Amino acid sequence: MPRAGLDADVVTRAAAALADETGLVNLSMNVIAERLSVKAPSLYKHVDSLSSLIHRIAILATTELGDAIRDATQGRAGGDALAAAAHALRSFVGGHPGRYAAILGARPGGPDDPLHAALSRSLNSFSAVLRGYQLDLAEETHALRMLRSSLHGFASLEMSDGFQIGTDVDDSFAWMIQFIDQGLRAGGESSNSGKGDRVAARSVTGASRG
Amino acid sequence: MPRAGLDADVVTRAAAALADETGLVNLSMNVIAERLSVKAPSLYKHVDSLSSLIHRIAILATTELGDAIRDATQGRAGGDALAAAAHALRSFVGGHPGRYAAILGARPGGPDDPLHAALSRSLNSFSAVLRGYQLDLAEETHALRMLRSSLHGFASLEMSDGFQIGTDVDDSFAWMIQFIDQGLRAGGESSNSGKGDRVAARSVTGASRG
DNA sequence: GCTAAAAGCTAGCACTTATAGCTTACGCTG
DNA sequence: CAGCGTAAGCTATAAGTGCTAGCTTTTAGC
Numbered sequence: 110m111p112r113a114g115l116d117a118d119v120v121t122r123a124a125a126a127l128a129d130e131t132g133l134v135n136l137s138m139n140v141i142a143e144r145l146s147v148k149a150p151s152l153y154k155h156v157d158s159l160s161s162l163i164h165r166i167a168i169l170a171t172t173e174l175g176d177a178i179r180d181a182t183q184g185r186a187g188g189d190a191l192a193a194a195a196h197a198l199r200s201f202v203g204g205h206p207g208r209y210a211a212i213l214g215a216r217p218g219g220p221d222d223p224l225h226a227a228l229s230r231s232l233n234s235f236s237a238v239l240r241g242y243q244l245d246l247a248e249e250t251h252a253l254r255m256l257r258s259s260l261h262g263f264a265s266l267e268m269s270d271g272f273q274i275g276t277d278v279d280d281s282f283a284w285m286i287q288f289i290d291q292g293l294r295a296g297g298e299s300s301n302s303g304k305g306d307r308v309a310a311r312s313v314t315g316a317s318r319g
Numbered sequence: 320m321p322r323a324g325l326d327a328d329v330v331t332r333a334a335a336a337l338a339d340e341t342g343l344v345n346l347s348m349n350v351i352a353e354r355l356s357v358k359a360p361s362l363y364k365h366v367d368s369l370s371s372l373i374h375r376i377a378i379l380a381t382t383e384l385g386d387a388i389r390d391a392t393q394g395r396a397g398g399d400a401l402a403a404a405a406h407a408l409r410s411f412v413g414g415h416p417g418r419y420a421a422i423l424g425a426r427p428g429g430p431d432d433p434l435h436a437a438l439s440r441s442l443n444s445f446s447a448v449l450r451g452y453q454l455d456l457a458e459e460t461h462a463l464r465m466l467r468s469s470l471h472g473f474a475s476l477e478m479s480d481g482f483q484i485g486t487d488v489d490d491s492f493a494w495m496i497q498f499i500d501q502g503l504r505a506g507g508e509s510s511n512s513g514k515g516d517r518v519a520a521r522s523v524t525g526a527s528r529g
Numbered sequence: 530g531c532t533a534a535a536a537g538c539t540a541g542c543a544c545t546t547a548t549a550g551c552t553t554a555c556g557c558t559g
Numbered sequence: 560c561a562g563c564g565t566a567a568g569c570t571a572t573a574a575g576t577g578c579t580a581g582c583t584t585t586t587a588g589c
Contacts, residue, residue: 112554112567151568159546216480250486251494258495262472270426276460284461285468292502322536322585348577361537369577545576
């Protein structure tokens with residue numbers, strides 16, 4: 110029996126591709142092994158367990174997603190950057206549903222979990238987009254969370270066929286982006302027009318805590 | 320052996336409670352049976368399969384969630400109704416993560432699937448909230464999708480510990496609600512200030528298509 | 530009190546993840 | 560080039576899934 114030339118990375122990429130094709134939930138050691146022309150137990154020479162393999166997929170996917178958003182927003186600012194980032198995320202989800210599902214289900218482990226770094230880089234891409242709106246420091250965290258919630262929510266609802274037919278989903282997505290853009294522009298000019306101590310100046314700590 | 324007095328509904332509620340306690344993914348026929356002081360195969364006398372049981376949980380949860388939002392928004396309007404609905408959803412997710420996960424993973428089946436009705440009622444509660452902003456018909460669909468995306472995204476990110484520490488999550492949630500409220504109020508007054516044919520008047524069909 | 534439906538049980542199948550231990554391929558050093 | 564050691568593959572197997580088959584027992588209705 111010649112060797113297959115496997116390796117943690119090769120296994121992870123094969124599993125990620127398979128997850129995109131057939132869904133993350135249908136991923137099993139058997140189908141991954143079949144794809145690699147190998148028997149299931151052999152995979153354990155390269156990977157600790159199925160869950161750790163899915164964790165690796167999440168890290169890979171988060172990195173890829175962060176790169177895609179960074180690339181898409183490169184050289185853009187304001188509403189253009191926002192739209193580019195949003196579309197990059199949505200097309201990633203559309204093209205890689207299995208990878209995205211892995212991201213959603215992932216929870217960072219110890220402090221040296223590579224997922225932490227990948228997540229931070231991904232968040233920084235969004236932060237960079239927001240920086241164009243010149244919000245104050247406290248608001249930027251809120252805005253970042255709002256942005257992530259909206260985009261992630263939209264993508265995952267769309268992924269699970271959560272929107273009934275009747276109105277074009279692309280239109281709704283464009284509408285939402287514009288809604289956010291307008292709100293952020295308005296908030297940048299006249300903040301604090303609301304209920305009161307909402308943005309209670311939470312001291313000056315490091316950025317990118319979304 | 321005396322009989323346990325089981326029934327599809329009793330099994331579903333026990334499974335839902337267990338899902339909230341230990342997570343939907345950890346739900347198995349064995350643990351449900353144990354909770355009911357019965358052996359696993361006995362459950363099949365009342366329920367078709369584990370997946371159909373989870374589907375039942377989703378129907379139950381969607382109904383409960385719809386009721387909670389309806390009750391919370393009763394007698395309120397505008398921003399108050401929006402905030403009440405949002406908090407109702409978030410507290411539902413916080414108190415019933417397993418049920419909510421079942422909702423997220425559910426996909427309606429045939430046309431007579433009770434999940435359809437439950438989902439519609441739930442959507443109508445959100446629609447009723449939006450009606451206070453007097454958007455035109457086409458925009459209401461977009462706004463409904465945006466609202467669902469934001470709230471669902473926030474809740475599910477929070478559920479999976481997606482927000483790092485650093486800023487209070489409650490503050491961010493309040494901020495997001497106000498952001499949406501302000502945007503909707505502005506949109507109600509001066510619509511169509513944007514890119515152009517975004518809201519291309521999509522004829523007058525029945526409502527609640529989110 | 531008898532009959533029959535239905536609720537519970539045990540046994541077992543097919544599938545999963547994962548481990549143990551064997552064999553064989555490959556790369557490095559003498 | 561020989562041989563040795565590491566590591567990659569394998570088979571066999573354990574433990575735990577969901578689910579079915581078929582049996583026993585309870586319980587409701589006549």
